[in-house]
Amino acid sequence: MEFLASQIAELLNGTVEGDSEITVNKLSKIEEGELNSISFLANPAYQEFLYDTDASIVIVNNDLELERPVKDTCTLIRVENAYECFAKVLEAYSQAKTVVKNGIEPNSYIAKTAVLGDDVYVGAFAYIGENVKIGNNVKIYPNSFVGDNTTIGDNTIVNAGVKIYHECEIGSNCTFHSGVVIGGDGFGFAPNKENDYTKIPQLGNVIIEDHVEIGANTCVDRATMGSTIIKKGAKLDNLIQIGHNVVVGDNTVIVSQTGIAGSTKIGKNCLIGGQVGIVGHLTIADGVKIAAQSGVGYSITEEGKVVQGSPAYAMGEYKRSYVGFRKLPEILERLAELEKQIKVKDI
Structure with missing residues (x-):
């Protein structure tokens, strides 16, 4: 089953940035994007993949600022919460694929x-x-x-x-x-x-x-x-x-x-x-x-x-305790050195 970018944007209450008539028929990770697939970007750590992805549609947050243009084949759908909206897409895709049993x-x-x-x-x-x-x-x-x-x-x-x-x-x-x-x-x-x-x-x-x-x-x-x-x-x-x-x-x-x-x-x-x-x-x-x-x-x-x-x-x-624990070998070495100095002074 194929979906238009305009249909997906309507489902998600989002806005299309690119070709509203482009279609997708499968899902993909943004780093593994391919033509006719839809992906999303919610974690800034993955933003570098946005500019080279082959995904046809990527759902992004409204406040995302592009560092450089995306590919001409990639259409963005801007939404309030990309992660939550992609979950809605997954649900719609699952319902379309599911055979209802009775x-x-x-x-x-x-x-x-x-x-x-x-x-x-x-x-x-x-x-x-x-x-x-x-x-x-x-x-x-x-x-x-x-x-x-x-x-x-x-x-x-x-x-x-x-x-x-x-x-x-x-x-x-x-x-x-x-x-x-x-x-x-x-x-x-x-x-x-x-x-x-x-x-x-x-x-x-x-x-x-x-x-x-x-x-x-x-x-x-x-x-x-x-x-x-x-x-x-x-x-x-x-x-x-x-x-x-x-x-x-x-x-x-x-x-x-x-x-x-x-x-x-x-x-x-x-x-x-x-x-x-x-x-x-x-x-x-x-x-x-x-x-x-x-x-x-x-x-x-x-x-x-x-x-x-x-x-x-x-x-x-x-977390503060754990920092101290990791420094324990260093602290013990310093303590041993101080003990040596005290013994020398006593002599």
Whole structure:
């Protein structure tokens, strides 16, 4: 499918600088641009590629000042936010390419007590349990499992191989990528007098609110009692572990390989980097940012605080401490030299 520069500019509320009739039919990185492709420039570090790219259209910010002319074959579309607008182009391109699936494929199982909305798709070898309620336009791809008494809201996409255990509540407009497990048992065991462990039954569920996206192979454990809750608009990357009774606030973003232990409450609009570990029973305030590979062992009650390190503490203090750490060999040499001078004076 081809798109005119004028059509794209209208979609993005942008202005065309060049040939408004030029067409594109594919996407490209600006450094790998080729004819009939569209790219974008948001990071100034890549500006040097703008002047030599073969991309036919490049989306740029309104305030970008050109250091020299671009190629005659390149048309610019100026917008308020190039990164955000390119995301809109990607979404439109994806929708144009996507084949909308409907209907029930052979070899799937749907319990007689399950209730399905309009335009639902259930792929081959998917399993829909007893008393499940599925909203309109839900897509459940092959080899997925939806346990008894679970509800799924409108327009949610359950990709291949997702497992949703019993009695979970899934909102509308959610996306779960392959390998996601929602509602597996929380990690609860009590030591006993036989020097063994007694399993604590996990009787709660998982509630996932609207507009949540969860990446491949992420696990969200069911609560011991009550609910593990992922609130509206939260985005979870691949390979994340969410423990039992955790609450993740609205629009919080969590990057891959992060682990959050049981009963921790995370506020809204937080940003948590990759490979972060958070101890259980903590409270993380709204707007907190936790840098990658940090270890959080205490509650962070100050809204908007930025922390780093293991154990994590204020990022500014961490950076000053790290400068001192890197200078430690030099400091030790100077200390040894001072000790020698003191000994000489004593003699």
